[in-house]
Amino acid sequence: MxxxxxxxxxxxxxxxxxxxxxxxxxxxxxxxxxxxxxxxxxxxxxxxxxxxxxxxxxxxxxxxxxxxxxxxxxxxxxxxxxxxxxxxxxxxxxxxxxxxxxxxxxxxxxxxxxxxxxxxxxxxxxxxxxxxxxxxxxxxxxxxxxxxxxxxxxxxxxxxxxxxxxxxxxxxxxxxxxxxxxxxxxxxxxxxxxxxxxxxxxxxxxxxxxxxxxxxxxxxxxxxxxxxxxxxxxxxxxxxxxxxAGDSPLPPSSEEKCRIALRHLILLGDLYGEECAVKEMRKHLAWYVKGMAGAAKFRAKINEIVSYAILIEQINEFFSGVSLENA
Ligand SMILES: Cc1cc2nc3c(=O)[nH]c(=O)nc-3n(C[C@H](O)[C@H](O)[C@H](O)COP(=O)(O)O)c2cc1C
Missing domain, CATH: 3.20.20.70 (Aldolase class I)
Known part of the structure; x- marks a missing residue:
């Protein structure tokens, strides 16, 4: 190919x-x-x-x-x-x-x-x-x-x-x-x-x-x-x-999206510190949730969030509960 x-x-x-x-x-x-x-x-x-x-x-x-x-x-x-x-x-x-x-x-x-x-x-x-x-x-x-x-x-x-x-x-x-x-x-x-x-x-x-x-x-x-x-x-x-490899690619499940979004936040935290990671993550989250039900409301909510821990909670809630340990 x-x-x-x-x-x-x-x-x-x-x-x-x-x-x-x-x-x-x-x-x-x-x-x-x-x-x-x-x-x-x-x-x-x-x-x-x-x-x-x-x-x-x-x-x-x-x-x-x-x-x-x-x-x-x-x-x-x-x-x-x-x-x-x-x-x-x-x-x-x-x-x-x-x-x-x-x-x-x-x-x-x-x-x-x-x-x-x-x-x-x-x-x-x-x-x-x-x-x-x-x-x-x-x-x-x-x-x-x-x-x-x-x-x-x-x-x-x-x-x-x-x-x-x-x-x-x-x-x-x-x-x-x-x-x-x-x-x-x-x-x-x-x-x-x-x-x-x-x-x-x-x-x-x-x-x-x-x-x-x-x-x-x-x-x-x-x-x-x-x-x-x-x-x-x-x-x-x-x-x-x-x-x-000859197989049909599947779209990611919402659990997988949640896992990667949390991982992205953690990687940003390692790079810039938690406060800055929260701000940086807003734009990425808008892309992760694009096309999903409730995306507009979620975007509005996370734009107000400044706390790293609360952002993690909100990500888990939106994608319906994948724990941080799995990220
Ligand atoms: C937000 C953004 C930033 C970009 N920054 C760069 C850059 O730093 N250097 C560069 O060569 N191209 C940059 N590009 C262009 C991309 O590398 C790419 O050539 C362009 O987006 C076309 O590809 P796409 O239609 O698949 O996005 C940027 C594009 C976007 C959307």
Whole structure:
């Protein structure tokens, strides 16, 4: 059903990746994804300048442990030497470094980083060349199709990156102008696959294990990256594993949802402390209960909760009583 994904010296099997997501793909979410079989996970994008300065908001984004491997660290910036220095700083803590050339957020593009680089193929090439020379772990880039629909530079940039020693390219086939509107155009992934020798990883609109299957089938890509589809649904990795083993994946029971939601809260507590975990968990719980009866009322209730112990009680009550010991 799917081929193997080899990114430089790194083999990823099955060829699935937890995408970088700002504010979301912390050690807690990565741990849950790995427990469900995610073979490669990314940190969120991390500022190259922040790494160089050793910023107090930046370094915690690198928190990891020995279970959290192989790990991809994504960095962003616009200056080739700064990105190379940042890559050297993180190299020993990860197995792969990715350069963000797709982030559409105004603050990021205003600094010439993220998808602003899609307008400057020469600079994008210089970045890959400079970073490649400074590290020995595999190097990838993550791009969108271009700044606008009319300025479609993804093929040019991917080819330059390949010629500068990039080991794989991830394409989220929307333009910067699209942000998250419309559907991602998977035919662009096929087009890129047809012109590159290095692996092409597809990203965009993967919400269920069957979307993973369809993206492999429709585009011939080498790997699939899962982003929003993992939110409240880390089972997506295990479900795809079940499907490729020839069985029918089942949706999680409400006991299983409860177990994982409690585990998520505990992992956040370990990472940030209980008070902060309660706040962080609100958004994740909204995803875990999405589509379930009483979800709106539950969301309203948990948004008022500040106590860790009371949140545990409420989670148990909502999913109808799974004890913490089982989490
Ligand atoms: C909340 C959020 C944060 C994101 N942060 C990043 C990021 O830090 N770096 C990056 O390359 N892409 C980021 N993305 C884009 C995703 O990695 C992915 O390419 C995009 O969501 C398309 O995949 P999907 O439709 O399966 O969600 C983010 C997406 C979301 C929704």
């Amino acid at each position: 799917s081929k193997s994904l080899v990114i430089g010296s790194l083999a990823v099997n099955p060829p699935l990746i937890l995408a970088p997501m700002a504010g979301l793909t912390d050690l807690a979410l990565r741990t849950l994804a790995r427990e469900q079989g995610a073979p490669l996970c990314f940190t969120e994008m991390i500022s190259a300048q922040g790494l160089i300065r050793g910023g107090k908001n930046t370094l915690p984004l690198l928190r990891s442990n020995s279970f959290d491997r192989p790990l991809g660290v994504q960095i962003f910036g616009d200056d080739p030497s700064a990105l190379a220095e940042a890559a050297r700083i993180v190299e020993d803590s990860c197995d792969l470094i990715d350069i963000n050339m797709g982030c559409p957020v105004r603050k990021v593009v205003a600094g010439g980083a993220g998808s602003a680089l899609l307008r400057d193929p020469r600079k994008a090439g210089k970045i890959v060349e400079t970073v490649r020379k400074s590290i020995s772990v595999p190097l990838t880039i993550k791009i969108r199709t271009g700044w606008t629909a009319c300025e479609s530079t993804y093929k040019e940039i991917a080819c330059i990156a390949e010629s500068e020693g990039c080991d794989a390219v991830t394409l989220h086939p929307r333009s910067r102008a699209q942000m998250f509107a419309d559907h991602s155009d998977w035919s662009r992934i096929t087009e890129l696959k047809n012109i590159l020798k290095i692996p092409v990883i597809g990203s965009g609109d993967i919400f269920a294990w069957s979307d993973v299957r369809d993206m492999f089938h429709e585009t011939g890509c080498d790997g699939v990256m899962i982003a929003r589809g993992v939110l409240g649904n880390p089972w997506i990795f295990a479900q795809y594993g079940t499907a490729i």
